[in-house]
Amino acid sequence: MPVAAFAVVAGVIGAGPVIAAVQGDPALPERTAGQLLADAAQASRSGLKPMSGTVMQTASFGLPGLPEVQGGMGGASPTALLVGSHELKVWYGGESKLRLALPGRMSETDLIVNGDQVWLWESEANKATRVKVDAGAHEKAGGHPKPEEALPTAVTPQQLAQQVLQAAEADTVVSVTNTERVADRAAYQLVLAPKDASSLVKEVKLALDGETFVPLRIQVYAKSSAEPAFEVGFTSVTFSPPAAENFTFTPPAGAKVEEKSLGTLVGEHGADRGEGADPTHGRFEDGELKGKIRTVGDGWTTVAVLPVSERDLRTPDTGGQRGQDAGAIADTILKSAKPISGAWGSGKVIQTKLVSALLTDDGRLLVGAVTPEKLAEAAGRK
Structure with missing residues (x-):
């Protein structure tokens, strides 16, 4: 998660210019934005060192009250992740040793990886699943991109940082502070602020x-x-090898024990997480929307345009409880929509703190971290 966060934010930095400035009384040696990017890139390429800690995610998007939906691994509702705070505990002992724990109100879900031993423990269901992993499946599927692969190609971290800085020309200001403390550790902080007034983002802060x-x-x-x-970060962290017992697991007496392939397990929990609550999910899988999504603009004000109508949202192509959940969520959100019209046509617009969505009467869904006016402008660009 920490390395992935860097990859995401490094990509954001590439959308605009970087102006480095050190503020406050120095607690750490002064470094420019370019130097910090180079240091973080080097740390990413060297691989995450053994560590353990607690991560907290907090979201407050200003969404209307959403109905509770069924499912979610460990009893966690997918829509619940859009509001409030959620905790994740992590232990990392190397590439073959990992443990993630997701505490619930009266339960906990654990994923334990120890070499070729992989277990999923769900205390609420009193169920332990031993996961069979096909060693060759990853390679056959082409593998998944590593976080660092999302970054521009460069020979050295310094060149990488320079590429990022050169790619940033006009719409971002970045400042650097060296007096932060996160999880009781001294940290640098990069602050990225878009210049474009039509962006709903005030700033993004990344602590290293x-x-x-x-x-x-x-x-x-x-x-x-x-x-x-939105915030995700460590509330406590230790950069030292976790104790070996963190990676051992024996199903408790009386627990239901199953054995499943990784593909089967991912498929089941994909459904449980409410992927059907995304009314376009089935259409993506069927290839109906593949290749039909386009973007308008760039950088902070990029707008995604999808061929989705109000009918698609209210009557998703999933049946059973998932379809009912998706319809209920769509109904709740659409009730807060406001009518809007222009030379491009008419539709309904929804705005949260960070994201706006425009559903046009001619069957388009436009989404971006921009003002409704920017969405309307994008709607006029066929």
């Missing part, structure tokens, strides 16, 4: 550990709020 340069926290602020609309 002052010793390891591992990202410790990312915060996204909306212009309409003094508190982060």
Whole structure:
């Protein structure tokens, strides 16, 4: 998660210019934005060192009250992740040793990886699943891109940082502070602020550990709020090898024990997580929308345009409880929509703190971290 956070934010930095400035009393040696990017890139390429910690995610997008939906691994509702705070505990002992724990109100879900032993423990269901992993499946499928592969190609971290800085020309200002403390550790903080007034993002803050340069926290602020609309970061972290017992697991007496392939398990929990609550999910799988999504604009004000109608949202192509959940969520959100019209046509617009969505009467869905006016402008660009 920390390395992925760096990859995402490095990509964001590539959307605009970087102006480095050190503020406050120095607690760490002064470094420019370019130097920090180089340090973080080097840390990413060297691989995550053994560590353990607790990660907290907090979201406050300003969404209308959403109905509770069924499912979610460990009893966690997918829509619940859009509001409130959620905790994740992580232990990392190397490439073959990993443990993730997702505490619930009265339950906990654990994923334990120890070499070729992989277990999923769901306390609420009193069920332990031993996961069979096909060693060759990953390679046959072409593998999944690593976080660093999302970054521009460069020979050295310094060249990488330079490429990022050169790619940023006109719409971002980045400042650097060296006096932050995150999870009781000294940290640098990169602050990225878009210049374009049509962006709903006020700034993005990325805190990098002052010793390891591992990202410790990312915060996204909306212009309409003094508190982060989204935040994920460590509340505690230790960069030392976790104890071996963290990676051992024996099903408790009386627990239901199953054995499943990784593909089967992912498919089941994909359904449980409510992927059907995304009314376009089935259409993506069937290839109906593949190749039909386009973007308008770039950088902070990029708008995605999808061929989705109101009927698609209200009557998703999934049956049973998932279809009912999706319809209920769509109904709740659409009730808060406001009518809008222009030379491009007419439709309904929904705005949260960070994201706006425009559903046009001619069957288009436009989404972006921009003002409704920017969406209307994008709607006029056929």
